[in-house]
Amino acid sequence: MLGLKIKQYLTENGIKQAFLVEKTGLSANVISDICKGNKKTIDAIVYFKICRALGVDLAYFLTDGKESEL
Numbered sequence: 001m002l003g004l005k006i007k008q009y010l011t012e013n014g015i016k017q018a019f020l021v022e023k024t025g026l027s028a029n030v031i032s033d034i035c036k037g038n039k040k041t042i043d044a045i046v047y048f049k050i051c052r053a054l055g056v057d058l059a060y061f062l063t064d065g066k067e068s069e070l
Contacts, residue, residue, distance in 0.1 A: 002042055005061045006050060007035035015054070023053035 010017065017031045024031070026046060033039050034050075042050075051058050 001037045001040075002047075002061055003034040003037045003039055007037075009054065009056075009061070010035065020050060020053055024049040 009015075010020070017028065017035060020026070020031045021028050024046075026049065030046070034042060034046075047061075048058065051060065
C-alpha cells in the first residue's frame with residue numbers, strides 16, 4: 001500500500017509524522033491514517049504535498065523507490 005511505503009520512508013530516514021503535518025498543512029489524523037494504511041486511496045493533491053515535503057519525485061512511492069527517469 002502507498003501509505004505503508006510512505007511510513008517506511010519516514011522510518012528509514014528518521015522523519016517524524018509531525019514533520020509532514022508541518023510541511024504539508026495536513027492534519028495529524030490524515031497523516032496518521034495514511035501511515036497506518038487506513039486510507040485505501042490518497043487524494044492526488046495530498047500525495048503531491050507529501051512528495052514535495054519529502055523532496056521526492058511523484059513516481060517515488062509508486063515504483064520500487066527509485067527516482068523516475070522521465
